[in-house]
Every structure is written in structure tokens, then in C-alpha cells.
């Protein structure tokens with residue numbers, strides 16, 4: 623069986639990733655990467671910018687341990703926020719969310735999403751991975767705004783404790799790269815990785831939603 627004939631399996635619980643991948647117009651099924659991503663991070667010794675791709679690879683391997691994932695083209699991703707070479711993950715509790723949001727206030731930082739496309743066909747593991755980095759400048763929000771935002775619960779499942787897409791909080795002042803990367807899945811990077819498996823979406827992102835920053839994502 624050839625990789626391009628395999629159905630795509632997005633192994634992600636992230637509603638943002640599910641929505642973004644649907645823009646490719648390719649059929650896909652959904653699953654969840656099992657296991658603990660924090661465990662993978664314990665073994666990582668490289669630079670902060672490489673952690674997202676490492677964790678996405680870990681999610682791929684964990685997904686492919688499940689028999690139902692075999693003979694699928696598995697897509698996994700991981701998003702990290704990097705401030706001063708430190709990785710800011712998801713908040714552990716509300717006080718941590720407050721700490722993260724105040725440390726990011728008024729600061730440039732990077733959002734890095736690692737993406738991995740992998741297969742296990744007849745016992746042979748194949749994977750291609752890449753990451754995309756977007757510089758983001760936070761606005762100078764007040765502590766009261768931070769507390770109101772935390773009260774919505776929105777920060778708790780997000781790297782760096784914020785969602786750029788939050789209509790009420792609107793945390794960012796400026797971004798210099800791919801928006802979809804910040805939200806969790808850089809489509810242009812994914813399209814490039816799928817092409818390595820000879821999978822080519824007809825739309826490459828629907829009209830008006832196509833990532834305009836593909837050059838930055840190729841870096």
C-alpha cells in the first residue's frame with residue numbers, strides 16, 4: 623500500500639487543529655494522541671525552539687502504537703510559546719496562568735508549532751517533521767483584564783495561557799508571521815510535509831483563509 627492512498631488521521635484533541643485541517647478539503651478522521659507529552663519533554667535536551675517538533679514526533683509514535691492508526695497517514699502537532707529561550711507550556715492552574723500572562727505582557731516572544739506526518743505500513747515507520755515559528759508582540763493589558771480572561775477558563779488549555787483568537791481579550795498587538803501557526807497548525811508547513819508523501823490537497827487552504835505567510839513557514 624502506498625502512503626498517498628492512506629486515509630489521513632489527525633491525532634489531536636485540539637478543536638483549533640480540527641478546524642484548520644478541514645480547510646485543506648482532504649478527507650480525514652480524528653483520533654487522540656495517547657500518552658503524556660510532559661514525559662516526552664523530560665528527555666529533550668535540545669534548544670527550546672526544537673521542543674515542539676520533538677513533542678509532535680512523540681505524539682506520532684504514541685499514536686502509531688494503537689493498532690487502529692496503522693495504515694493511516696497520521697498528522698500530529700505541538701505548540702509551544704518561547705520567551706527569552708524559556709518554553710512556556712500550558713498553565714498548571716489559574717495562578718500559573720496569571721504568572722504566564724503577566725510575564726508575556728508587552729513582550730515579543732515566539733510561538734513554535736511542530737508538525738509531524740507519519741506512517742506505519744507493514745511494520746515500516748516513516749515520518750517527516752518540521753516546525754514553524756511566529757514572532758508575536760503582546761499588548762500592554764492590565765492585570766484586571768488578565769483576571770477577567772482567566773475567569774473565562776479560555777487560557778487553561780493553551781500554550782502560554784493565551785489564545786490569540788480570543789475576541790474578548792485580544793492579547794496581541796502585532797504578529798510577524800503565520801497566524802494559523804499561532805493557533806496550532808501552520809497549514810503551509812503541513813501541505814509541504816504531505817507533499818513528501820505525495821498527498822496534494824486541491825485547495826491548499828480555502829479562498830480567503832489561505833496562510834499568506836508561507837515563505838516564513840518554510841524557514
Ligand SMILES: Cc1cn([C@H]2C[C@H](O)[C@@H](COP(=O)(O)OP(=O)(O)OP(=O)(O)O)O2)c(=O)[nH]c1=O
Pocket residue numbers: 633634635636637638639654655659681699700701702703712733779780781782784785786787804805806
Ligand atoms: C499560543 C496559542 C496556543 N493555542 C493552543 C493550540 C494548542 O491546541 C494548544 C497547545 O497545546 P498542544 O499540546 O500543542 O495541543 P493540545 O493539547 O491542545 O492538543 P493535542 O496535543 O491533542 O494535539 O494551545 C491557541 O489556540 N491559541 C494561541 O494563541
